[in-house]
Amino acid sequence: MPGCFVTATDTGVGKTVVAATIAAGLRVQGVRVAASKPVVTGIDEPDPGGMPADHVLLAACTGQAPEDVTPVTFRPAVSPHLAADQAGTALDPEALLAHARAVGAAAEVIVVEGVGGLLVPLTRTWSIRDHAVALGLPLVVVARPALGTLNHTLLTLEAARGAGLEVRAVVLTPWPAEPSALEADNLATLRELGGTPVWTLPRLPVLTPAALAEASEGWPLRDWTA
Ligand SMILES: Nc1ncnc2c1ncn2[C@@H]1O[C@H](COP(=O)(O)OP(=O)(O)OP(=O)(O)O)[C@@H](O)[C@H]1O
Ligand SMILES: [Mg+2]
Incomplete structure (x- = not known):
């Protein structure tokens, strides 16, 4: 099943934004892409920024329900x-x-969004990491640019590789227009220590499929999802 699994260092980091960017970008390239997220919680609590629920935004980017x-x-x-x-x-x-497998079978490429971070339990004996391993997909790890991200990102990379997961990229989001010395060093240090390419996504004023697709320009989407 070609595709990628989008995880993050924490909840609320930007998995949906990044997964939607990947999906929207592939779709404008003419790829039949589908998205999957095993569970969405918190549908009672709308995002303060007006962002739709994860499955709603992902569906808008792929054309699924x-x-x-x-x-x-x-x-x-x-x-x-x-x-x-x-x-x-x-x-x-x-x-x-x-x-997830049925969603993937109906498309050329699947983009799966996790829930929270890698070790979040779906049941007491089955984690998001187990879900990613069972699907056999490479990871894209979403992380914050700010203080604390070195530890959280390197822990996530270690937890991923410890379970045999391949990491194709780290994406820092939302990447500031004028990064501070600390943010610039986080990017450089993760490039040095992470053992995987590190990309950035600027803060997008609107999260429409067109704006997300445009934001993916330059990202090696085919490499991430091969
Ligand atoms: N590049 C960006 N441009 C605009 N907003 C962003 C960007 N990156 C993150 N955000 C904002 O950060 C918040 C969290 O993003 P998002 O919902 O994608 O996180 P998540 O990791 O999917 O969270 P969850 O664990 O709830 O699934 C949202 O309000 C989102 O709009
Ligand atoms: Mg999300």
Whole structure:
């Protein structure tokens, strides 16, 4: 299944923005791309910046229906395992994998967004990392430009490689127009120590599919998703 798995150093870092940028960019290149995210939580709590729910934005970039992107949603903004507990249910990893594989089979390339960071539990015995390993997709790791990102990013790279996952790129977002000395050093240091190419995504004023596709210009999308 050609594609990539977009994870991050934390929740709220920019996975959806980056995954949507990759998907929108591939689509304007004429690639039949589909997106998948196993679970969306927090659909009760709209983004303060007016950003749509993850599966809604991803669907707008690929032409899927939102419920084709994500089979399971929960209203509270909590970890998926807790959201399922609170709803009196449990997530079924096999069903989530089957859904992602079916989405991928209907397209040329799949872009999967994780939930939170790599070690977030979907159940008490199945993490986002397990989901990525089972899908066999290479990673794109999304990280903040700010103080703290060196540790969070290097920990994520180690956790990924420790499970045999291949990392194709790190993306720092939103990358400031005028980076501070600390932000510039974070970029340089991750390039030196991360063992993978590091890219940046500027803060986009609007998150339309056209604006996202334009932002992907110059990114080696085919290499990330081969
Ligand atoms: N390049 C960017 N341009 C504009 N906004 C950005 C950019 N990068 C991140 N953001 C903002 O940061 C916030 C978090 O981004 P996003 O929702 O993509 O994170 P996430 O990692 O997918 O979060 P979650 O863990 O909830 O899925 C959003 O408000 C988003 O608009
Ligand atoms: Mg997201």
